Amino acid sequence: MLSLKIDGGVVGVISTLTLWSILSFFVYLAGLTIYRLTLHPLAKYPGPFCAKITDWYSVYQAYSGDRHLSFAYNHEKYGPVFRYGPNSLSFNTNTALKSIYGGKPNVEKSQFYSVFPPKKELFSIHSAIDKVAHGRKRRVLSHAFSETAMKGMEKYILENVRILCDKLGNHPALKEKAAGEWGPALNMSDWCNYLTFDVMGELAFGKTFNMLENDEERDVIKLVANASWMHLILGTYPMIKTLGLNKILFGEIYKRRMQYMAYSKVQFEKRMKVGLETDRKDFFFYLLNARDPETGRGFTMPELLGESNLMIIAGSDTTSTTLASAFFYLVYNPHTLQKMADEVLSTFSDVEDIRHGPTLNSCVYLRAVVDEAMRISPPVGGMVPRRVLPGGLDVDGFHIPEGIDVGIAAYPLHHNPNYFNAPEKFIPERWISDSMPGITKETVALANSAYTPFSIGNRACIGKPLAYDEVMMTLARVVFMYEFRLAPGTSAGEGRPELAWGRHNREEYQLKDAFTSFKDGPYIQFRARVQENGLQEIAE
Numbered sequence: 001m002l003s004l005k006i007d008g009g010v011v012g013v014i015s016t017l018t019l020w021s022i023l024s025f026f027v028y029l030a031g032l033t034i035y036r037l038t039l040h041p042l043a044k045y046p047g048p049f050c051a052k053i054t055d056w057y058s059v060y061q062a063y064s065g066d067r068h069l070s071f072a073y074n075h076e077k078y079g080p081v082f083r084y085g086p087n088s089l090s091f092n093t094n095t096a097l098k099s100i101y102g103g104k105p106n107v108e109k110s111q112f113y114s115v116f117p118p119k120k121e122l123f124s125i126h127s128a129i130d131k132v133a134h135g136r137k138r139r140v141l142s143h144a145f146s147e148t149a150m151k152g153m154e155k156y157i158l159e160n161v162r163i164l165c166d167k168l169g170n171h172p173a174l175k176e177k178a179a180g181e182w183g184p185a186l187n188m189s190d191w192c193n194y195l196t197f198d199v200m201g202e203l204a205f206g207k208t209f210n211m212l213e214n215d216e217e218r219d220v221i222k223l224v225a226n227a228s229w230m231h232l233i234l235g236t237y238p239m240i241k242t243l244g245l246n247k248i249l250f251g252e253i254y255k256r257r258m259q260y261m262a263y264s265k266v267q268f269e270k271r272m273k274v275g276l277e278t279d280r281k282d283f284f285f286y287l288l289n290a291r292d293p294e295t296g297r298g299f300t301m302p303e304l305l306g307e308s309n310l311m312i313i314a315g316s317d318t319t320s321t322t323l324a325s326a327f328f329y330l331v332y333n334p335h336t337l338q339k340m341a342d343e344v345l346s347t348f349s350d351v352e353d354i355r356h357g358p359t360l361n362s363c364v365y366l367r368a369v370v371d372e373a374m375r376i377s378p379p380v381g382g383m384v385p386r387r388v389l390p391g392g393l394d395v396d397g398f399h400i401p402e403g404i405d406v407g408i409a410a411y412p413l414h415h416n417p418n419y420f421n422a423p424e425k426f427i428p429e430r431w432i433s434d435s436m437p438g439i440t441k442e443t444v445a446l447a448n449s450a451y452t453p454f455s456i457g458n459r460a461c462i463g464k465p466l467a468y469d470e471v472m473m474t475l476a477r478v479v480f481m482y483e484f485r486l487a488p489g490t491s492a493g494e495g496r497p498e499l500a501w502g503r504h505n506r507e508e509y510q511l512k513d514a515f516t517s518f519k520d521g522p523y524i525q526f527r528a529r530v531q532e533n534g535l536q537e538i539a540e
Protein backbone atom coordinates (compact mmCIF):
# COMPACT_ATOMS: atom_id res chain seq x y z
CA MET A 1 0.00 0.00 0.00
CA LEU A 2 2.76 2.29 1.15
CA SER A 3 5.02 1.37 -1.74
CA LEU A 4 2.13 1.82 -4.14
CA LYS A 5 1.55 5.21 -2.60
CA ILE A 6 5.22 6.00 -2.94
CA ASP A 7 5.25 4.74 -6.49
CA GLY A 8 2.14 6.76 -7.22
CA GLY A 9 3.78 9.78 -5.63
CA VAL A 10 6.98 9.38 -7.65
CA VAL A 11 5.07 9.03 -10.88
CA GLY A 12 3.08 12.08 -9.91
CA VAL A 13 6.23 14.09 -9.21
CA ILE A 14 7.80 13.03 -12.51
CA SER A 15 4.72 14.07 -14.42
CA THR A 16 4.67 17.44 -12.78
CA LEU A 17 8.39 17.83 -13.46
CA THR A 18 7.90 16.89 -17.08
CA LEU A 19 5.04 19.30 -17.37
CA TRP A 20 7.12 22.07 -15.85
CA SER A 21 10.04 21.23 -18.12
CA ILE A 22 7.86 21.42 -21.21
CA LEU A 23 6.31 24.66 -20.02
CA SER A 24 9.69 26.17 -19.19
CA PHE A 25 10.99 25.11 -22.60
CA PHE A 26 8.13 26.88 -24.34
CA VAL A 27 8.55 29.97 -22.16
CA TYR A 28 12.27 29.92 -23.05
CA LEU A 29 11.45 29.58 -26.76
CA ALA A 30 8.91 32.41 -26.59
CA GLY A 31 11.42 34.60 -24.73
CA LEU A 32 14.17 33.78 -27.22
CA THR A 33 11.87 34.53 -30.15
CA ILE A 34 10.85 37.89 -28.69
CA TYR A 35 14.49 38.71 -27.94
CA ARG A 36 15.60 37.81 -31.47
CA LEU A 37 12.87 39.97 -32.95
CA THR A 38 13.34 43.00 -30.68
CA LEU A 39 16.50 43.43 -28.59
CA HIS A 40 18.94 41.27 -30.59
CA PRO A 41 21.76 43.28 -32.27
CA LEU A 42 20.44 42.14 -35.68
CA ALA A 43 16.79 42.98 -34.92
CA LYS A 44 16.84 45.99 -37.25
CA TYR A 45 17.89 44.00 -40.34
CA PRO A 46 15.20 42.81 -42.75
CA GLY A 47 14.71 39.15 -43.62
CA PRO A 48 12.23 36.30 -43.67
CA PHE A 49 10.41 35.97 -40.34
CA CYS A 50 11.42 32.32 -39.82
CA ALA A 51 15.08 33.09 -40.58
CA LYS A 52 15.11 35.78 -37.89
CA ILE A 53 13.96 33.41 -35.17
CA THR A 54 15.53 30.05 -36.00
CA ASP A 55 18.39 28.36 -37.86
CA TRP A 56 15.97 25.65 -38.94
CA TYR A 57 15.09 28.01 -41.78
CA SER A 58 18.64 27.57 -43.14
CA VAL A 59 18.56 23.83 -42.49
CA TYR A 60 15.44 23.56 -44.62
CA GLN A 61 16.99 25.61 -47.43
CA ALA A 62 20.15 23.50 -47.31
CA TYR A 63 18.13 20.29 -47.48
CA SER A 64 16.04 21.59 -50.40
CA GLY A 65 19.08 22.18 -52.64
CA ASP A 66 17.76 25.61 -53.63
CA ARG A 67 19.61 27.60 -51.00
CA HIS A 68 21.57 29.66 -53.54
CA LEU A 69 18.29 30.59 -55.25
CA SER A 70 16.69 31.55 -51.96
CA PHE A 71 19.58 33.94 -51.28
CA ALA A 72 18.98 35.60 -54.67
CA TYR A 73 15.23 35.78 -54.05
CA ASN A 74 15.68 37.29 -50.59
CA HIS A 75 18.19 39.87 -51.81
CA GLU A 76 15.75 40.90 -54.53
CA LYS A 77 13.08 41.25 -51.87
CA TYR A 78 15.01 42.78 -48.96
CA GLY A 79 17.90 44.61 -50.66
CA PRO A 80 21.69 44.38 -50.35
CA VAL A 81 21.68 42.98 -46.80
CA PHE A 82 19.28 40.58 -45.10
CA ARG A 83 19.20 38.37 -42.04
CA TYR A 84 19.32 34.72 -43.12
CA GLY A 85 19.59 33.31 -39.59
CA PRO A 86 19.13 34.67 -36.06
CA ASN A 87 22.86 35.52 -35.93
CA SER A 88 23.69 35.71 -39.62
CA LEU A 89 23.72 38.38 -42.32
CA SER A 90 24.02 37.98 -46.09
CA PHE A 91 25.40 40.84 -48.19
CA ASN A 92 25.20 41.34 -51.94
CA THR A 93 27.67 44.08 -52.92
CA ASN A 94 31.23 44.21 -54.27
CA THR A 95 32.23 46.41 -51.33
CA ALA A 96 30.99 43.85 -48.81
CA LEU A 97 32.89 41.15 -50.70
CA LYS A 98 36.10 43.09 -50.10
CA SER A 99 35.33 43.93 -46.46
CA ILE A 100 34.45 40.35 -45.49
CA TYR A 101 37.00 38.32 -47.48
CA GLY A 102 39.67 40.63 -48.92
CA GLY A 103 42.86 41.83 -47.20
CA LYS A 104 42.99 40.88 -43.51
CA PRO A 105 39.41 41.23 -42.33
CA ASN A 106 38.56 40.88 -38.65
CA VAL A 107 36.84 37.52 -39.15
CA GLU A 108 37.52 33.81 -39.01
CA LYS A 109 35.68 30.94 -40.66
CA SER A 110 32.38 30.44 -38.88
CA GLN A 111 31.29 27.37 -36.88
CA PHE A 112 29.62 26.26 -40.11
CA TYR A 113 32.98 24.60 -40.91
CA SER A 114 33.34 22.83 -37.56
CA VAL A 115 31.13 19.96 -38.73
CA PHE A 116 33.07 19.23 -41.93
CA PRO A 117 35.71 16.86 -40.48
CA PRO A 118 34.15 13.57 -39.29
CA LYS A 119 36.66 13.59 -36.39
CA LYS A 120 38.40 16.64 -34.95
CA GLU A 121 41.92 15.46 -35.84
CA LEU A 122 40.91 15.09 -39.50
CA PHE A 123 40.42 18.84 -39.94
CA SER A 124 41.77 20.09 -43.26
CA ILE A 125 43.00 23.36 -44.71
CA HIS A 126 39.38 24.07 -45.67
CA SER A 127 37.78 23.31 -42.31
CA ALA A 128 40.54 24.87 -40.17
CA ILE A 129 38.91 27.72 -38.27
CA ASP A 130 41.88 28.86 -36.21
CA LYS A 131 43.92 31.32 -38.29
CA VAL A 132 47.31 30.06 -37.10
CA ALA A 133 46.44 26.43 -37.84
CA HIS A 134 45.16 27.43 -41.25
CA GLY A 135 48.26 29.53 -42.03
CA ARG A 136 50.52 26.55 -41.37
CA LYS A 137 48.44 24.23 -43.53
CA ARG A 138 48.28 26.74 -46.35
CA ARG A 139 52.08 27.17 -46.33
CA VAL A 140 52.65 23.41 -46.42
CA LEU A 141 50.03 22.83 -49.11
CA SER A 142 51.23 25.67 -51.32
CA HIS A 143 54.13 23.38 -52.40
CA ALA A 144 51.58 21.07 -53.99
CA PHE A 145 50.14 23.95 -56.02
CA SER A 146 53.38 25.62 -57.14
CA GLU A 147 54.09 26.19 -60.84
CA THR A 148 56.58 23.27 -60.79
CA ALA A 149 54.01 21.02 -59.17
CA MET A 150 51.39 22.04 -61.75
CA LYS A 151 53.76 21.12 -64.58
CA GLY A 152 54.40 17.72 -63.00
CA MET A 153 50.68 17.07 -62.64
CA GLU A 154 49.79 18.04 -66.21
CA LYS A 155 50.69 14.53 -67.32
CA TYR A 156 47.92 12.98 -65.19
CA ILE A 157 45.36 15.52 -66.33
CA LEU A 158 46.18 15.05 -70.01
CA GLU A 159 46.11 11.26 -69.83
CA ASN A 160 42.51 11.47 -68.67
CA VAL A 161 41.48 14.29 -71.02
CA ARG A 162 42.70 12.10 -73.90
CA ILE A 163 40.53 9.24 -72.68
CA LEU A 164 37.51 11.56 -72.44
CA CYS A 165 38.09 12.87 -75.97
CA ASP A 166 38.35 9.34 -77.22
CA LYS A 167 35.11 8.31 -75.49
CA LEU A 168 33.16 11.25 -76.92
CA GLY A 169 33.89 10.09 -80.46
CA ASN A 170 34.22 6.41 -79.81
CA HIS A 171 30.95 5.01 -81.09
CA PRO A 172 29.93 3.04 -84.19
CA ALA A 173 28.34 5.91 -86.09
CA LEU A 174 31.55 7.91 -86.06
CA LYS A 175 33.76 4.93 -86.74
CA GLU A 176 31.79 3.72 -89.73
CA LYS A 177 30.99 7.06 -91.31
CA ALA A 178 34.19 8.83 -90.22
CA ALA A 179 32.38 12.16 -90.21
CA GLY A 180 29.08 13.82 -90.84
CA GLU A 181 27.03 11.66 -88.50
CA TRP A 182 26.10 12.85 -85.03
CA GLY A 183 26.91 10.44 -82.23
CA PRO A 184 24.59 9.39 -79.40
CA ALA A 185 23.32 11.87 -76.81
CA LEU A 186 25.79 11.92 -73.90
CA ASN A 187 24.95 13.29 -70.47
CA MET A 188 27.81 15.73 -69.99
CA SER A 189 27.32 15.98 -66.22
CA ASP A 190 28.26 12.33 -66.00
CA TRP A 191 31.18 12.50 -68.43
CA CYS A 192 32.62 15.63 -66.83
CA ASN A 193 32.33 13.93 -63.44
CA TYR A 194 34.13 10.84 -64.69
CA LEU A 195 36.96 12.99 -66.00
CA THR A 196 37.49 15.17 -62.95
CA PHE A 197 37.14 12.31 -60.47
CA ASP A 198 39.67 10.25 -62.40
CA VAL A 199 42.07 13.20 -62.40
CA MET A 200 41.65 13.81 -58.67
CA GLY A 201 41.98 10.08 -57.96
CA GLU A 202 45.35 10.22 -59.73
CA LEU A 203 46.46 13.32 -57.87
CA ALA A 204 45.15 12.61 -54.38
CA PHE A 205 45.31 8.81 -54.12
CA GLY A 206 47.89 7.95 -56.77
CA LYS A 207 45.44 5.98 -58.87
CA THR A 208 42.61 6.83 -61.24
CA PHE A 209 39.09 5.77 -60.24
CA ASN A 210 38.84 4.55 -63.85
CA MET A 211 35.35 5.99 -64.18
CA LEU A 212 35.91 7.06 -67.78
CA GLU A 213 36.67 3.46 -68.74
CA ASN A 214 34.19 1.45 -66.67
CA ASP A 215 31.34 1.84 -64.22
CA GLU A 216 32.65 -0.10 -61.22
CA GLU A 217 33.55 2.91 -59.07
CA ARG A 218 31.12 5.47 -60.47
CA ASP A 219 28.96 5.33 -57.34
CA VAL A 220 31.74 7.17 -55.51
CA ILE A 221 30.44 10.34 -57.20
CA LYS A 222 27.15 10.01 -55.32
CA LEU A 223 28.96 9.35 -52.04
CA VAL A 224 31.10 12.46 -52.45
CA ALA A 225 28.07 14.57 -53.36
CA ASN A 226 26.26 13.34 -50.26
CA ALA A 227 29.30 14.05 -48.07
CA SER A 228 29.25 17.65 -49.27
CA TRP A 229 25.47 17.92 -48.85
CA MET A 230 25.69 16.55 -45.29
CA HIS A 231 28.36 19.14 -44.48
CA LEU A 232 26.14 21.92 -45.77
CA ILE A 233 23.07 20.81 -43.82
CA LEU A 234 24.96 20.32 -40.56
CA GLY A 235 26.98 23.50 -41.07
CA THR A 236 23.82 25.61 -41.15
CA TYR A 237 23.01 24.37 -37.62
CA PRO A 238 25.96 22.53 -35.99
CA MET A 239 23.76 21.72 -32.97
CA ILE A 240 22.16 18.95 -35.07
CA LYS A 241 25.48 17.10 -35.08
CA THR A 242 26.19 17.86 -31.42
CA LEU A 243 22.85 16.29 -30.44
CA GLY A 244 23.40 13.33 -32.78
CA LEU A 245 20.23 14.19 -34.72
CA ASN A 246 22.02 13.91 -38.07
CA LYS A 247 21.72 10.11 -38.02
CA ILE A 248 17.99 10.31 -37.26
CA LEU A 249 16.91 13.22 -39.45
CA PHE A 250 19.17 12.68 -42.45
CA GLY A 251 19.94 8.96 -42.17
CA GLU A 252 20.49 8.22 -45.85
CA ILE A 253 22.71 11.26 -46.50
CA TYR A 254 24.66 10.53 -43.32
CA LYS A 255 25.14 6.90 -44.33
CA ARG A 256 26.54 7.83 -47.73
CA ARG A 257 28.84 10.42 -46.23
CA MET A 258 30.27 7.77 -43.87
CA GLN A 259 30.62 5.35 -46.78
CA TYR A 260 32.71 7.94 -48.59
CA MET A 261 34.89 8.44 -45.50
CA ALA A 262 35.48 4.69 -45.27
CA TYR A 263 36.18 4.42 -48.99
CA SER A 264 38.66 7.29 -48.99
CA LYS A 265 40.46 5.82 -45.96
CA VAL A 266 41.08 2.60 -47.90
CA GLN A 267 42.42 4.58 -50.89
CA PHE A 268 44.59 6.60 -48.57
CA GLU A 269 46.09 3.52 -46.94
CA LYS A 270 46.91 2.03 -50.32
CA ARG A 271 48.71 5.22 -51.35
CA MET A 272 50.50 5.36 -47.99
CA LYS A 273 51.96 1.91 -48.59
CA VAL A 274 53.64 3.21 -51.74
CA GLY A 275 54.85 6.31 -49.86
CA LEU A 276 57.71 8.08 -51.61
CA GLU A 277 58.92 4.94 -53.39
CA THR A 278 57.51 6.12 -56.69
CA ASP A 279 58.33 8.74 -59.26
CA ARG A 280 54.75 10.05 -59.17
CA LYS A 281 54.69 13.78 -58.54
CA ASP A 282 51.09 13.89 -57.30
CA PHE A 283 49.56 15.76 -54.33
CA PHE A 284 50.58 12.98 -52.04
CA PHE A 285 54.21 13.32 -53.01
CA TYR A 286 54.13 17.00 -52.13
CA LEU A 287 52.09 16.50 -48.98
CA LEU A 288 54.47 13.85 -47.66
CA ASN A 289 57.55 15.89 -48.48
CA ALA A 290 56.42 19.38 -47.66
CA ARG A 291 57.53 21.23 -44.55
CA ASP A 292 56.25 24.52 -43.20
CA PRO A 293 59.12 26.98 -43.86
CA GLU A 294 58.33 28.74 -40.56
CA THR A 295 58.01 25.77 -38.20
CA GLY A 296 59.72 22.97 -40.15
CA ARG A 297 56.71 20.73 -39.45
CA GLY A 298 54.98 18.54 -42.04
CA PHE A 299 51.57 16.89 -41.86
CA THR A 300 50.62 14.15 -39.36
CA MET A 301 48.90 10.96 -40.61
CA PRO A 302 45.35 12.09 -39.73
CA GLU A 303 46.06 15.43 -41.39
CA LEU A 304 47.25 13.67 -44.55
CA LEU A 305 44.03 11.67 -44.63
CA GLY A 306 41.97 14.81 -44.01
CA GLU A 307 43.68 16.68 -46.83
CA SER A 308 43.43 13.84 -49.39
CA ASN A 309 39.80 13.44 -48.46
CA LEU A 310 39.16 17.11 -48.97
CA MET A 311 40.99 17.26 -52.31
CA ILE A 312 38.51 14.83 -53.87
CA ILE A 313 35.50 16.81 -52.63
CA ALA A 314 36.98 20.24 -53.37
CA GLY A 315 38.68 19.49 -56.66
CA SER A 316 36.48 17.09 -58.60
CA ASP A 317 32.85 18.16 -58.32
CA THR A 318 33.59 21.90 -58.64
CA THR A 319 35.69 21.41 -61.77
CA SER A 320 33.16 19.09 -63.40
CA THR A 321 30.36 21.58 -62.70
CA THR A 322 32.35 24.28 -64.48
CA LEU A 323 32.92 22.02 -67.46
CA ALA A 324 29.33 20.80 -67.65
CA SER A 325 27.94 24.32 -67.43
CA ALA A 326 30.38 25.57 -70.09
CA PHE A 327 29.11 22.78 -72.38
CA PHE A 328 25.53 23.75 -71.53
CA TYR A 329 25.98 27.44 -72.37
CA LEU A 330 27.95 26.69 -75.54
CA VAL A 331 25.24 24.50 -77.03
CA TYR A 332 22.50 26.92 -76.03
CA ASN A 333 24.49 29.77 -77.63
CA PRO A 334 25.93 28.26 -80.84
CA HIS A 335 27.48 31.59 -81.93
CA THR A 336 29.72 31.50 -78.83
CA LEU A 337 30.67 27.92 -79.61
CA GLN A 338 31.62 29.00 -83.12
CA LYS A 339 33.73 31.89 -81.80
CA MET A 340 35.50 29.69 -79.27
CA ALA A 341 36.19 27.03 -81.89
CA ASP A 342 37.56 29.66 -84.30
CA GLU A 343 39.95 30.86 -81.64
CA VAL A 344 41.19 27.40 -80.67
CA LEU A 345 41.57 26.22 -84.27
CA SER A 346 43.48 29.32 -85.27
CA THR A 347 45.79 29.05 -82.23
CA PHE A 348 46.71 25.36 -82.41
CA SER A 349 47.54 23.16 -85.37
CA ASP A 350 47.83 19.89 -83.46
CA VAL A 351 45.66 18.70 -80.59
CA GLU A 352 48.76 17.60 -78.65
CA ASP A 353 49.99 21.21 -78.60
CA ILE A 354 47.04 22.04 -76.34
CA ARG A 355 48.61 21.96 -72.90
CA HIS A 356 49.44 24.09 -69.86
CA GLY A 357 51.24 27.30 -70.84
CA PRO A 358 51.13 30.73 -72.42
CA THR A 359 49.64 29.59 -75.76
CA LEU A 360 46.60 28.14 -74.06
CA ASN A 361 46.38 31.22 -71.85
CA SER A 362 46.37 33.41 -74.96
CA CYS A 363 42.91 32.02 -75.82
CA VAL A 364 41.03 34.89 -74.21
CA TYR A 365 37.62 33.94 -75.57
CA LEU A 366 37.96 30.40 -74.24
CA ARG A 367 38.83 31.84 -70.83
CA ALA A 368 35.87 34.23 -71.05
CA VAL A 369 33.53 31.30 -71.78
CA VAL A 370 34.77 29.54 -68.65
CA ASP A 371 34.44 32.69 -66.52
CA GLU A 372 30.97 33.44 -67.82
CA ALA A 373 29.82 29.86 -67.15
CA MET A 374 31.08 30.15 -63.55
CA ARG A 375 29.39 33.53 -63.22
CA ILE A 376 25.90 32.36 -64.09
CA SER A 377 26.22 28.92 -62.51
CA PRO A 378 28.89 29.17 -59.80
CA PRO A 379 29.93 25.68 -58.64
CA VAL A 380 29.94 26.91 -55.01
CA GLY A 381 26.93 29.19 -55.33
CA GLY A 382 25.79 29.44 -51.72
CA MET A 383 27.01 31.16 -48.57
CA VAL A 384 30.62 30.78 -47.36
CA PRO A 385 30.20 32.34 -43.90
CA ARG A 386 32.74 34.14 -41.72
CA ARG A 387 32.41 34.93 -38.00
CA VAL A 388 33.15 38.44 -36.80
CA LEU A 389 35.92 38.59 -34.17
CA PRO A 390 36.17 40.84 -31.07
CA GLY A 391 36.19 44.48 -32.11
CA GLY A 392 33.53 43.98 -34.79
CA LEU A 393 33.59 44.57 -38.54
CA ASP A 394 32.38 47.46 -40.68
CA VAL A 395 30.52 46.40 -43.80
CA ASP A 396 28.75 48.83 -46.14
CA GLY A 397 28.28 51.35 -43.34
CA PHE A 398 26.99 48.83 -40.79
CA HIS A 399 29.00 47.99 -37.68
CA ILE A 400 28.64 44.25 -37.16
CA PRO A 401 29.39 43.07 -33.61
CA GLU A 402 31.55 40.13 -32.55
CA GLY A 403 30.05 36.65 -32.89
CA ILE A 404 27.82 37.40 -35.89
CA ASP A 405 28.18 35.36 -39.08
CA VAL A 406 28.50 37.45 -42.24
CA GLY A 407 29.03 36.44 -45.83
CA ILE A 408 28.36 36.58 -49.52
CA ALA A 409 26.74 33.92 -51.68
CA ALA A 410 28.25 33.89 -55.17
CA TYR A 411 24.98 33.15 -56.99
CA PRO A 412 23.10 36.36 -56.08
CA LEU A 413 26.19 38.56 -56.41
CA HIS A 414 26.87 37.13 -59.87
CA HIS A 415 23.28 38.00 -60.85
CA ASN A 416 23.35 41.52 -59.43
CA PRO A 417 22.47 43.97 -62.25
CA ASN A 418 24.59 46.68 -60.59
CA TYR A 419 27.67 44.80 -61.77
CA PHE A 420 26.47 42.69 -64.68
CA ASN A 421 24.39 44.09 -67.48
CA ALA A 422 21.64 41.59 -68.47
CA PRO A 423 22.87 39.20 -65.75
CA GLU A 424 20.68 36.32 -66.92
CA LYS A 425 22.35 36.26 -70.36
CA PHE A 426 25.44 34.26 -71.33
CA ILE A 427 27.80 36.90 -72.74
CA PRO A 428 31.50 35.86 -72.61
CA GLU A 429 32.37 39.20 -74.25
CA ARG A 430 31.62 40.98 -70.95
CA TRP A 431 35.05 39.77 -69.75
CA ILE A 432 37.00 41.22 -72.72
CA SER A 433 37.20 44.99 -73.00
CA ASP A 434 36.29 46.53 -76.40
CA SER A 435 34.97 43.15 -77.60
CA MET A 436 31.51 44.63 -78.22
CA PRO A 437 29.78 48.00 -77.84
CA GLY A 438 29.42 48.98 -74.19
CA ILE A 439 32.18 46.68 -72.94
CA THR A 440 35.04 48.84 -71.71
CA LYS A 441 37.95 48.50 -69.30
CA GLU A 442 35.67 50.01 -66.66
CA THR A 443 32.79 47.55 -67.16
CA VAL A 444 35.23 44.63 -67.12
CA ALA A 445 36.81 45.93 -63.90
CA LEU A 446 33.36 46.37 -62.35
CA ALA A 447 32.42 42.80 -63.29
CA ASN A 448 35.67 41.50 -61.81
CA SER A 449 35.04 43.38 -58.56
CA ALA A 450 31.89 41.32 -57.99
CA TYR A 451 33.19 38.00 -59.31
CA THR A 452 33.85 35.37 -56.70
CA PRO A 453 33.56 31.77 -57.92
CA PHE A 454 36.75 30.84 -56.04
CA SER A 455 36.13 33.29 -53.17
CA ILE A 456 38.83 35.88 -52.51
CA GLY A 457 41.50 36.62 -49.91
CA ASN A 458 43.57 34.25 -47.81
CA ARG A 459 40.84 31.57 -47.66
CA ALA A 460 40.23 31.62 -51.40
CA CYS A 461 40.60 28.47 -53.48
CA ILE A 462 44.16 27.19 -53.57
CA GLY A 463 43.29 24.95 -56.54
CA LYS A 464 42.23 27.78 -58.88
CA PRO A 465 45.19 27.48 -61.33
CA LEU A 466 44.76 23.71 -61.50
CA ALA A 467 41.03 24.09 -62.13
CA TYR A 468 41.54 26.59 -64.98
CA ASP A 469 44.19 24.33 -66.51
CA GLU A 470 41.98 21.28 -66.45
CA VAL A 471 38.89 23.04 -67.73
CA MET A 472 40.65 24.98 -70.49
CA MET A 473 42.68 22.01 -71.73
CA THR A 474 39.55 19.87 -71.84
CA LEU A 475 37.32 22.39 -73.62
CA ALA A 476 40.06 23.32 -76.11
CA ARG A 477 40.83 19.70 -76.95
CA VAL A 478 37.17 18.73 -77.31
CA VAL A 479 36.37 21.68 -79.56
CA PHE A 480 39.52 21.05 -81.58
CA MET A 481 38.47 17.47 -82.29
CA TYR A 482 34.68 17.71 -82.44
CA GLU A 483 31.68 19.70 -83.42
CA PHE A 484 28.90 19.39 -80.90
CA ARG A 485 25.27 20.33 -80.41
CA LEU A 486 22.44 19.95 -77.94
CA ALA A 487 20.82 16.55 -78.52
CA PRO A 488 17.43 17.29 -80.13
CA GLY A 489 14.45 16.85 -77.82
CA THR A 490 16.49 16.98 -74.61
CA SER A 491 16.24 19.61 -71.90
CA ALA A 492 18.16 18.29 -68.85
CA GLY A 493 19.78 21.14 -66.95
CA GLU A 494 17.33 23.81 -68.18
CA GLY A 495 15.39 26.02 -65.80
CA ARG A 496 11.82 24.82 -65.29
CA PRO A 497 8.75 26.69 -64.08
CA GLU A 498 8.27 24.38 -61.11
CA LEU A 499 11.66 25.39 -59.69
CA ALA A 500 11.61 27.28 -56.45
CA TRP A 501 11.99 31.00 -55.95
CA GLY A 502 10.53 32.12 -59.25
CA ARG A 503 13.76 31.46 -61.16
CA HIS A 504 13.02 29.49 -64.28
CA ASN A 505 15.14 30.92 -67.03
CA ARG A 506 15.18 28.04 -69.51
CA GLU A 507 18.66 28.96 -70.68
CA GLU A 508 20.27 28.99 -67.24
CA TYR A 509 22.02 25.79 -66.22
CA GLN A 510 20.35 24.64 -63.01
CA LEU A 511 22.42 23.46 -60.08
CA LYS A 512 21.38 22.08 -56.71
CA ASP A 513 23.33 23.71 -53.92
CA ALA A 514 24.97 21.03 -51.77
CA PHE A 515 27.84 23.40 -50.85
CA THR A 516 29.34 22.07 -54.07
CA SER A 517 26.60 21.23 -56.60
CA PHE A 518 24.33 18.49 -57.91
CA LYS A 519 23.68 18.71 -61.64
CA ASP A 520 22.17 16.89 -64.60
CA GLY A 521 22.67 17.35 -68.36
CA PRO A 522 23.09 18.79 -70.87
CA TYR A 523 22.76 15.92 -73.34
CA ILE A 524 25.16 16.61 -76.18
CA GLN A 525 25.99 14.93 -79.48
CA PHE A 526 29.44 14.99 -81.01
CA ARG A 527 30.86 14.39 -84.45
CA ALA A 528 34.43 14.50 -85.65
CA ARG A 529 35.57 17.78 -87.09
CA VAL A 530 36.49 17.25 -90.73
CA GLN A 531 37.64 20.46 -92.34
CA GLU A 532 41.21 21.48 -91.70
CA ASN A 533 40.57 25.17 -92.14
CA GLY A 534 37.48 26.89 -90.89
CA LEU A 535 34.46 25.26 -89.39
CA GLN A 536 31.57 23.24 -90.62
CA GLU A 537 28.16 24.77 -90.21
CA ILE A 538 26.65 23.25 -87.12
CA ALA A 539 23.45 21.58 -88.22
CA GLU A 540 20.33 22.35 -86.18
Ligand code: HEM
Nearest residue numbers: 125126314315318319379380384453454455461462463467
Ligand atom coordinates in the same frame (compact mmCIF):
# COMPACT_ATOMS: atom_id res chain seq x y z
C1 HEM B 1 36.28 25.40 -60.82
C2 HEM B 1 36.71 24.72 -59.80
C3 HEM B 1 36.72 25.21 -58.38
C4 HEM B 1 35.92 26.13 -57.75
C5 HEM B 1 34.77 26.90 -58.34
C6 HEM B 1 36.37 26.21 -56.38
C7 HEM B 1 35.80 27.05 -55.43
C8 HEM B 1 36.31 27.20 -54.15
C9 HEM B 1 35.77 28.12 -53.17
C10 HEM B 1 34.56 29.02 -53.38
C11 HEM B 1 36.52 28.01 -52.05
C12 HEM B 1 36.32 28.75 -50.73
C13 HEM B 1 35.38 27.93 -49.89
C14 HEM B 1 35.07 28.47 -48.52
O1 HEM B 1 35.44 29.59 -48.17
O2 HEM B 1 34.43 27.73 -47.80
C15 HEM B 1 37.53 27.01 -52.30
C16 HEM B 1 38.48 26.62 -51.40
C17 HEM B 1 39.36 25.59 -51.61
N1 HEM B 1 39.52 24.86 -52.79
FE1 HEM B 1 38.54 25.17 -54.52
N2 HEM B 1 37.41 25.34 -56.21
C18 HEM B 1 37.67 24.72 -57.40
C19 HEM B 1 38.66 23.79 -57.66
C20 HEM B 1 39.55 23.30 -56.74
C21 HEM B 1 40.57 22.33 -57.00
C22 HEM B 1 40.87 21.70 -58.36
C23 HEM B 1 41.20 22.08 -55.81
C24 HEM B 1 42.32 21.14 -55.47
C25 HEM B 1 42.69 20.15 -56.09
C26 HEM B 1 40.58 22.93 -54.81
C27 HEM B 1 40.95 22.99 -53.49
C28 HEM B 1 40.49 23.92 -52.58
C29 HEM B 1 41.00 24.03 -51.22
C30 HEM B 1 42.08 23.17 -50.60
C31 HEM B 1 40.30 25.09 -50.61
C32 HEM B 1 40.47 25.61 -49.19
C33 HEM B 1 41.48 26.74 -49.20
C34 HEM B 1 41.72 27.38 -47.85
O3 HEM B 1 40.83 27.39 -46.99
O4 HEM B 1 42.83 27.89 -47.65
N3 HEM B 1 39.59 23.66 -55.41
N4 HEM B 1 37.38 26.54 -53.59
